[in-house]
Amino acid sequence: MIELVEHPFDAGHALNAFLARRSETGAVASFVGLARSEGGWTIALELEAYAEFTHAGIAAFAAAATERFKLQDIHIIHRLGAIPPGDAIVLVLTAATHRREALDGCDFLVDHLKSRAALWKKDHGRAGARWIEPTGRDLADAARWEAAS
Amino acid sequence: MTRVLLFGRLSDVAGWRERAIDPPPDTLAALRELLRLEAPELGRALEGPGIQAAVDRALVLGDVTLSPGAEVAFLPPMSGG
Numbered sequence: 475m476i477e478l479v480e481h482p483f484d485a486g487h488a489l490n491a492f493l494a495r496r497s498e499t500g501a502v503a504s505f506v507g508l509a510r511s512e513g514g515w516t517i518a519l520e521l522e523a524y525a526e527f528t529h530a531g532i533a534a535f536a537a538a539a540t541e542r543f544k545l546q547d548i549h550i551i552h553r554l555g556a557i558p559p560g561d562a563i564v565l566v567l568t569a570a571t572h573r574r575e576a577l578d579g580c581d582f583l584v585d586h587l588k589s590r591a592a593l594w595k596k597d598h599g600r601a602g603a604r605w606i607e608p609t610g611r612d613l614a615d616a617a618r619w620e621a622a623s
Numbered sequence: 624m625t626r627v628l629l630f631g632r633l634s635d636v637a638g639w640r641e642r643a644i645d646p647p648p649d650t651l652a653a654l655r656e657l658l659r660l661e662a663p664e665l666g667r668a669l670e671g672p673g674i675q676a677a678v679d680r681a682l683v684l685g686d687v688t689l690s691p692g693a694e695v696a697f698l699p700p701m702s703g704g
Contacts, residue, residue, distance in 0.1 A: 507704045521703070522630060524696060527680045552703060564704050584704060593703030594631035605632040607673075607700045 476532050477551045478523055485551075485565045492549050492567045499546055501576035505566040505584050511559035512599070518556045520596040521563065528592040535586045543579035545570050550583065552593065585615040625654060625689060631699035633674070637665045647693065651676060652686040654695060673700040 477483075485506045493502060509519045536548050547569040557563055566583045570576040587593070589608035596605050625647040634640040648654040659666025668674070676683055677696040689695065 524628070524630060524677075524680075524698070527677060527696070530680070588704040589701055591703040592630075592698060592701055594699060595702045596631075605635070605699070606702050608702045612702070 475549050476529060476536060477549075478525075478529060479551060479553055480555045481553075482561055483551050483553065483565065485562050488549060488551060488565055489567060492547070492569070496569065498571070499569045500571045501569070501573040503568045503570075503573070503576040503580035505564075505580050506562050507564040507584070509557045509559045509561050509563055512597075515599045515601065516559055516597055517600065518558050518598045519563065520556050520598060521552070521554045522594040522596070523552075523554050524592045532587070532591050535590065536583065539568070539579045539582050539586075543568070543570060543575040543582065545575065545579045548579070548583070550587070552587065552591070554593075556598075582619050585612075585619065588612045589616045624692060626692075626694045627654070627658075628694065628696040630696065631702075633665070633668055633697050633699055636668045637662060647691045648689060650686055650688055651678065651683065651695065654689065669697055674698065 489504055510516065532550060536550065539545060540548065545568050549567040551565040553563050564587060566580050568576045568579040570579060589612045594605065596603055624643045624645040626643055628641050629637050644657065648657055655669060658669065675698045677698060678687055678689065679694055
């Protein structure tokens with residue numbers, strides 16, 4: 475399941491719901507990305523998406539992750555709009571028979587969300603606003619899955 | 624009518640996020656030229672590194688023909704999470 479939401483979400487509640495009725499799952503991995511305050515300089519992050527295009531792009535690499543890591547299930551929640559420091563921006567949950575597949579699948583999805591999902595991030599700070607582009611590290615993190623395949 | 628969408632920093636450069644262009648340009652290159660003539664700064668930004676274009680919600684490379692009701696989006700480098 476992939477959700478793009480305009481409101482705060484409860485990562486703990488989503489994890490508990492994901493863990494329910496899993497008699498054939500041996501491992502669930504989770505990742506939560508939070509908005510940082512950068513020492514009080516950031517007032518809010520603003521996340522922008524291209525609606526169905528963004529959803530379809532995330533669905534495509536979720537399908538790739540499912541096949542590659544033999545995942546049983548995925549739940550991604552990505553928040554849009556203005557996000558204050560401390561709030562969750564993104565949640566990625568993966569379920570698999572064994573831990574390595576669940577962990578690697580989660581890692582793959584987070585790396586792809588960082589630089590390959592149609593999302594744009596703006597930092598609204600005390601010193602003004604600026605768009606944040608993916609760093610060299612972000613791009614290298616996503617590219618390492620191609621080198622390894 | 625061609626619907627044009629700008630995302631991320633491109634909408635700040637242009638001062639708009641979405642607009643309709645009528646009569647519709649025949650090709651993506653013609654649309655780029657039209658935008659460049661109207662706003663050179665946006666024209667340059669659209670040619671910048673890492674800017675992708677999507678036509679009717681599919682990424683395209685190079686020039687393509689546009690149908691009269693096409694939706695064209697210009698996408699800066701993506702940055703989620």
